[in-house]
Amino acid sequence: RTRRRGGEAAMRVVVGIKRVIDYAAKIRVKPDGSGVDTANVKMSMNPFCEIAVEEAVRLKEKGLAKEVIAVSMGPQASQDTIRTALAMGADRGVHVLTDAKLQPLSIAKLFKSIVQREDPKIVLLGKQAIDDDCNQTGQMLAAIMDWSQGTFASQVAVADCQERVSVTREVDGGLETLSLKLPAVITTDLRLNEPRYATLPNIMKAKKKKIEKLTPEELGVDVSSQIEVLSVREPQARVGGKVLESVDELVDKLKNEAGVL
Amino acid sequence: AGAGAERRSGKELTKVGSSGGEMWSRTLLKSLRGARQSSQQSGERSLGTLCIVEAKDGAGGLDSASKATLACAQKHLPKPFVALVASDAKGASEAAAGEIASLAGVETVLHGVSDKEGANGLLAEPLSQVVAALVGKLEPTHVVTGSNTFGKNLLPRVAALLDSAPITDVVQVVDESTFVRPIYAGNALSTVKFVGKGPLLLSVRTTAFGSEALETAQGAGAEVASVGAEEVAAGAAAEALSEWVGEEKSESERPQLDAARVVVSGGRALKSKENFEMLEKLADQLGGALGASRAAVDAGMCSNDLQVGQTGKVVAPELYLAIGISGAIQHLAGMKDSKTIVAINKDPEAPIFKVADYGLVGDLFKIIPELAEKLPSQK
Numbered sequence: 001r002t003r004r005r006g007g008e009a010a011m012r013v014v015v016g017i018k019r020v021i022d023y024a025a026k027i028r029v030k031p032d033g034s035g036v037d038t039a040n041v042k043m044s045m046n047p048f049c050e051i052a053v054e055e056a057v058r059l060k061e062k063g064l065a066k067e068v069i070a071v072s073m074g075p076q077a078s079q080d081t082i083r084t085a086l087a088m089g090a091d092r093g094v095h096v097l098t099d100a101k102l103q104p105l106s107i108a109k110l111f112k113s114i115v116q117r118e119d120p121k122i123v124l125l126g127k128q129a130i131d132d133d134c135n136q137t138g139q140m141l142a143a144i145m146d147w148s149q150g151t152f153a154s155q156v157a158v159a160d161c162q163e164r165v166s167v168t169r170e171v172d173g174g175l176e177t178l179s180l181k182l183p184a185v186i187t188t189d190l191r192l193n194e195p196r197y198a199t200l201p202n203i204m205k206a207k208k209k210k211i212e213k214l215t216p217e218e219l220g221v222d223v224s225s226q227i228e229v230l231s232v233r234e235p236q237a238r239v240g241g242k243v244l245e246s247v248d249e250l251v252d253k254l255k256n257e258a259g260v261l
Numbered sequence: 262a263g264a265g266a267e268r269r270s271g272k273e274l275t276k277v278g279s280s281g282g283e284m285w286s287r288t289l290l291k292s293l294r295g296a297r298q299s300s301q302q303s304g305e306r307s308l309g310t311l312c313i314v315e316a317k318d319g320a321g322g323l324d325s326a327s328k329a330t331l332a333c334a335q336k337h338l339p340k341p342f343v344a345l346v347a348s349d350a351k352g353a354s355e356a357a358a359g360e361i362a363s364l365a366g367v368e369t370v371l372h373g374v375s376d377k378e379g380a381n382g383l384l385a386e387p388l389s390q391v392v393a394a395l396v397g398k399l400e401p402t403h404v405v406t407g408s409n410t411f412g413k414n415l416l417p418r419v420a421a422l423l424d425s426a427p428i429t430d431v432v433q434v435v436d437e438s439t440f441v442r443p444i445y446a447g448n449a450l451s452t453v454k455f456v457g458k459g460p461l462l463l464s465v466r467t468t469a470f471g472s473e474a475l476e477t478a479q480g481a482g483a484e485v486a487s488v489g490a491e492e493v494a495a496g497a498a499a500e501a502l503s504e505w506v507g508e509e510k511s512e513s514e515r516p517q518l519d520a521a522r523v524v525v526s527g528g529r530a531l532k533s534k535e536n537f538e539m540l541e542k543l544a545d546q547l548g549g550a551l552g553a554s555r556a557a558v559d560a561g562m563c564s565n566d567l568q569v570g571q572t573g574k575v576v577a578p579e580l581y582l583a584i585g586i587s588g589a590i591q592h593l594a595g596m597k598d599s600k601t602i603v604a605i606n607k608d609p610e611a612p613i614f615k616v617a618d619y620g621l622v623g624d625l626f627k628i629i630p631e632l633a634e635k636l637p638s639q640k
Contacts, residue, residue: 023591027448036449048572104417105426128572132444134429135413139385140421148386148502151414154565166506170565171410172519172574173317174510178384180503190572191559226426226457230439232449238597241618243609247631250603253619258601260523260580261637 010162011121011182013065015056015090016111017049017072019081020131033231036131045081048126050088051188054195055156056124057089064158067091069118073110075099079211086206087198093211094118098223100216106223108140113219115145120183122165127152127187138187148180152189158182308368308399309339311460313392313406313415315383316357316372318350323357325520326407329470331364336473337434338403341368345395345488347411348372349382355485362482364475371395373487374496381505383411387496389418391488394495396423401460403437408464409519420462427462428453432469437461446571446594467519468577468598511564516550518567523549523580526569526596529556530585530606530625537562540584543633552576552596554586570595585625588613605629 021027022042030037045053059065070085072078073096082093096110115123128135142149150156150167154175157166168177170189180186198206216223244250255261312334314327323331334342344361348354354372361370374391375382382388392415396404404419406412408430420427433441438455440463455461518524525544531537537557544551552574553567569576571594581599586592588604588611596602597616604617605625614620621628 021445027445029449036445103426105421105424108421130446130571133446133571136417136420136427136429139414139417142386143389143418143421146499146502149414149418150503151385152410169410172566174508174564174566176508177506178503179506181501190555191565226455227428228454228456230452230454232444232451235443235447235450238602238616240615241602241620243614243620243622247621247628247635250619250621250632251635254580254601254603255637258580258618260601 011059011065012067012069012118013056013059014069014071014111014115014118014120014123015049015052015085016107016123016125016137017053017070017081017085018046018126018129018131019043019072019074019078020046020129023047023130029232029234033233035229035232043077043080045084046126046129046131048128048130048188048190049081050126050195051190051192052124052126053085053088053090054193055186055188056122057196058193059122059158060089060091064162065122069094069120071096071111071114073098073102073107082211083203083206084198086209086211087203088196089202090209092209094214095211096214096216096219098216100223101225102223103225103227104134104136104140105226106216106221107137108144109221110216110219110223111137111141112144113221114214115141121162122158122183123147123185125185125187127189135187138185142185145183145185148182148184150178150180150184150186153186154189154191156186156192308341308343308401310334310342310403310405311392311396311399311401312342312344313404313412314344314346314357314361315407315409315411316346316348316350316353318348318353320353323360324409325471325517326409326412326467327357328475329465329467329473330405330407330412331361332473332475333431333434333465333470334403334405335364335366335476336470337437338405339437340366342366343368343399343401344370345374345392346370346372347374347383347388354382358485362485363477364483365478366476367478367483369484369486371486371488374493381500384500384503384505385415385418386499386502389415389422389496390499391492391496392419393422394492395488396460398489398492404460404462406464408466412464416462416464423460423462425457425460425462426455427464428455429464431463431465443594446590447597448590448594466575468575471520511566513551515544516548518550518552518569519574519576521550521576521578523547523582524552524569524576524578524596524599525549525582525584526552526554526586527557527562527584528554528586528592529560531557531562534562536626539629543582543629543636546633546636547580549578549580552581554589554592568595583613583617584629586613587611588616 022044070090155168358372571591577598604613
């Protein structure tokens with residue numbers, strides 16, 4: 001079980017990752033208003049999840065974690081995202097295979113089942129997915145596990161005793177530091193780290209790493225939604241304005257046309 | 262007015278004893294019990310809405326997220342509403358409670374969840390348990406808070422405790438179970454309907470409700486009371502999970518970024534912290550707040566709380582000046598609802614010009630001093 005001798009890597013770390021439309025891709029709303037078009041669009045690992053994987057791998061490199069398990073939930077293609085995490089340094093993967101549209105509460109419940117199986121001391125998640133922009137899953141998982149939570153982390157430092165972790169968070173007023181009792185759920189913010197690129201040798205090595213396949217039924221989780229999406233539409237487009245010739249013209253427009261001065 | 266950083270360490274502040282004791286007024290308890298008995302007969306929830314607002318020490322009144330929360334409850338959600346004030350200081354929570362008590366539609370204002378100093382009273386682990394206990398007692402149909410870092414940290418935790426899927430970052434209330442929220446960095450708007458058994462938990466975007474003026478009550482204000490001992494006790498066990506250690510926040514006399522009428526925002530092209538400070542003079546001249554793109558913050562030109570964007574602050578001022586900002590989708594997500602947008606950039610192809618009302622193509626190091634010279638001083 002956990003060893004407190006200095007330098008002895010003790011904990012297991014679970015990282016959650018999500019496959020989303022690439023951050024640079026143009027978003028197209030389907031004409032029938034049923035959702036956003038994902039056909040033929042580049043998909044990538046959610047940027048915040050990349051940061052979470054990176055942080056987990058660094059914990060291993062520091063000798064604080066003995067194993068990093070990358071977990072993703074979704075259709076068959078989520079496997080690709082898990083492979084990327086493995087190429088970044090995660091040890092093995094877990095894929096909860098489902099075509100159901102998952103909402104954060106269901107995902108948190110799926111994570112709970114996995115956490116109970118894997119017994120990690122830290123669960124690292126991205127603070128939000130850039131598709132639904134929910135920013136809920138980490139907090140929910142912490143609630144149902146009755147664990148501490150360190151959200152929007154810009155710095156994570158596990159204490160020597162490995163019983164606590166110090167998390168600095170980016171909040172509205174600046175930065176806030178909390179000391180959390182382990183086990184904890186930590187959600188990553190932009191400046192926590194800069195994720196590594198998977199190198200070709202590591203991509204090859206990752207092909208040999210194991211990915212366990214599970215289903216929500218096997219985990220005993222009901223993934224039905226309490227929220228129905230009625231429609232998705234584009235926001236009202238902002239009409240572009242004019243490029244002016246001089247500062248004088250700008251000041252004049254702001255005063256007399258826009259009326260903001 | 263310069264910006265400096267202030268560090269506070271939790272260890273230097275002493276704990277004030279928690280305000281225990283049953284403080285519900287007898288008449289209030291009786292009326293709530295009565296309401297609940299009849300509602301239990303009909304199977305419906307007895308209270309309208311529970312609002313959760315945050316009062317910070319030294320904030321000088323309710324912040325814009327709290328006002329947006331209360332405005333949404335007042336104008337769009339079932340009445341009456343009960344407001345719960347969470348705070349990092351006893352004085353701040355009492356002052357905020359007093360302010361809220363004068364609003365129309367409020368039945369009771371509760372405060373005193375924790376008298377612990379140094380933001381321990383705002384920690385999600387104990388506070389979520391207190392809120393969940395309060396929900397169990399009051400049985401509201403709706404629970405609402407602001408979509409700022411306080412609300413984002415707290416609400417989903419409460420929701421999971423209640424096994425109710427929350428709807429976060431709401432920009433429009435269609436009806437009491439149907440809401441609009443932005444997705445894909447605001448490139449799409451999703452209309453969603455809550456079909457769970459409730460309560461319905463939601464967080465609201467400040468810029469969507471902040472401009473709705475709060476109505477004051479006719480006649481006497483609402484009852485102000487301390488949160489009951491039972492509810493406070495519900496949070497006791499969770500206090501062991503986390504501890505507030507300290508903070509680093511910018512001290513500034515400029516207006517709050519999410520409530521300012523004018524925002525002067527800088528990007529990567531400013532190149533250095535010293536150059537970024539050039540914008541401070543412009544902001545002061547216009548009586549505005551400072552903002553920044555992610556690139557500027559990443560480069561260390563300014564602190565993180567200035568970041569405007571998909572994962573930073575969302576603002577909608579009367580005037581937004583985007584200086585040396587290219588206009589990536591993620592930045593636009595945070596400012597495209599501004600009334601007037603001005604872009605200053607040396608690249609005529611920069612995407613920011615597509616959303617700007619007025620643009621100037623040129624060297625910002627020449628334009629900004631000229632602008633500062635020619636702008637009338639606004640204070």
